[in-house]
Amino acid sequence: MEKLRIMSVFGTRPEAIKMCPLVRELASRPEIESLCCVTAQHRQMLDSVLEVFDCKPDWDLNIMTPRQTLSSITSKCLTGMDEAIDALKPDMILVHGDTSTTFAGALSAFYHQVPVGHVEAGLRTYDKYSPFPEEMNRKLVSAIADLYFCPTVNNRGNLLKEGITQGLFVTGNTVIDALKTTVREDYQFSTEVLNHLPYGEKKIILVTCHRRENYGEPMRNIMQALAQIAREHEDVELVYPVHLSPVVREAVDTYLRGTPRVHLIDPLPADEMHNLMARCYLVMTDSGGLQEEAPALGKPVLVLRRETERPEAVEAGTVRLAGVVQADIVAMARELIEDPEAYRKMAHAVNPYGDGHACRRIADAILWHFGRGEKPEDYRA
Numbered sequence: 541m542e543k544l545r546i547m548s549v550f551g552t553r554p555e556a557i558k559m560c561p562l563v564r565e566l567a568s569r570p571e572i573e574s575l576c577c578v579t580a581q582h583r584q585m586l587d588s589v590l591e592v593f594d595c596k597p598d599w600d601l602n603i604m605t606p607r608q609t610l611s612s613i614t615s616k617c618l619t620g621m622d623e624a625i626d627a628l629k630p631d632m633i634l635v636h637g638d639t640s641t642t643f644a645g646a647l648s649a650f651y652h653q654v655p656v657g658h659v660e661a662g663l664r665t666y667d668k669y670s671p672f673p674e675e676m677n678r679k680l681v682s683a684i685a686d687l688y689f690c691p692t693v694n695n696r697g698n699l700l701k702e703g704i705t706q707g708l709f710v711t712g713n714t715v716i717d718a719l720k721t722t723v724r725e726d727y728q729f730s731t732e733v734l735n736h737l738p739y740g741e742k743k744i745i746l747v748t749c750h751r752r753e754n755y756g757e758p759m760r761n762i763m764q765a766l767a768q769i770a771r772e773h774e775d776v777e778l779v780y781p782v783h784l785s786p787v788v789r790e791a792v793d794t795y796l797r798g799t800p801r802v803h804l805i806d807p808l809p810a811d812e813m814h815n816l817m818a819r820c821y822l823v824m825t826d827s828g829g830l831q832e833e834a835p836a837l838g839k840p841v842l843v844l845r846r847e848t849e850r851p852e853a854v855e856a857g858t859v860r861l862a863g864v865v866q867a868d869i870v871a872m873a874r875e876l877i878e879d880p881e882a883y884r885k886m887a888h889a890v891n892p893y894g895d896g897h898a899c900r901r902i903a904d905a906i907l908w909h910f911g912r913g914e915k916p917e918d919y920r921a
């Protein structure tokens with residue numbers, strides 16, 4: 541029998557971290573030819589992940605430009621995907637999550653009448669503009685997809701409520717599969733600053749911030765809150781790997797650079813980031829991926845957003861919404877820095893997002909869909 545040609549499409553850092561383990565799992569199956577097409581919506585940040593996971597794409601659209609717009613990403617992906625699909629002739633296309641690459645990848649698959657598997661399906665805030673444009677991207681992909689790989693039972697519930705009842709699998713999130721390959725107790729950082737941080741002596745707060753809906757006033761508030769936290773607490777050090785987006789870097793340069801106890805560094809390779817997270821005291825972030833990783837590593841998270849599509853860890857008590865108002869963010873951080881009991885209550889490892897076997901379940905589900913294997917058991921937290 542001919543091998544199934546399963547093409548994974550991704551373009552940004554988080555998609556790559558969550559898809560590389562799946563590309564590898566698919567490649568390990570004798571029934572599958574695992575193909576990989578990157579849009580390179582991110583360039584350096586994508587390449588860094590490809591290197592860490594030793595993933596060599598079969599096709600690279602290389603679309604990134606500085607300060608790219610949503611329309612330019614979408615239209616370049618669509619045009620580029622035509623050629624990739626014609627050349628690689630996939631039997632199924634896998635897209636991940638909620639980026640512009642995700643949406644354009646799914647739409648392009650539809651135009652070519654290639655079935656779509658959506659990895660990380662069913663996340664919702666039900667607020668059209670927050671996160672923007674991600675909430676709409678994932679809804680649009682839900683309308684196109686044939687198979688839905690939901691990280692949690694709650695994510696599947698969202699799709700069921702929307703009338704999507706076929707092709708649903710609860711798999712766990714592949715990010716936990718990735719974490720299991722990167723985090724090691726004896727890990728040595730390659731970066732000087734990370735090797736010499738006063739782990740254990742001071743409270744290391746790991747920070748990231750990049751979301752489009754936070755551009756402008758919210759991001760200014762967040763930066764000012766971070767500066768205030770660093771100034772007010774001599775026993776903390778903030779480590780902030782700054783996203784390469786020029787909008788983010790401008791806000792950081794204007795409101796945070798030069799503040800004592802704040803280390804502004806370049807984006808970290810995924811393995812360095814995961815091991816830094818494993819050693820830090822607290823995570824403050826507007827990232828989606830960090831909200832999933834930090835709970836698995838037992839680190840409390842303050843989310844620098846007004847909402848989250850990842851309520852599971854909030855319910856488990858390890859993640860709290862800090863919002864985007866300076867005084868609120870400062871107050872929540874202060875409590876976790878100064879009150880050991882409040883900290884202890886949040887700092888326990890929970891794994892609502894997966895058990896490290898999401899990729900196996902997804903590969904099994906794909907084979908089942910094509911009549912080549914057993915249906916996998918759902919993941920239960």
Ligand code: UD1
Binds near residue numbers: 552606
């Ligand atoms: C994108 C996704 C967002 C995801 C985030 C992960 C969309 C609309 N947004 O947002 O959902 O959370 O990635 O980080 O799909 N840049 C570089 N080098 C890089 C990466 C980015 O220089 O390796 C700069 C470029 O100037 C680029 C800008 O950052 O134009 C913004 O990148 P873009 O992918 O448009 O948006 P993100 O904010 O990264």
Ligand code: UDP
Binds near residue numbers: 553554782807
């Ligand atoms: N990450 C990384 N290096 C960094 C910052 C983040 O490897 O300097 C990883 C992080 O551990 C997580 C993913 O990138 O796996 C999250 O990506 P991002 O925050 O850019 O996007 P989001 O998850 O919000 O879509």
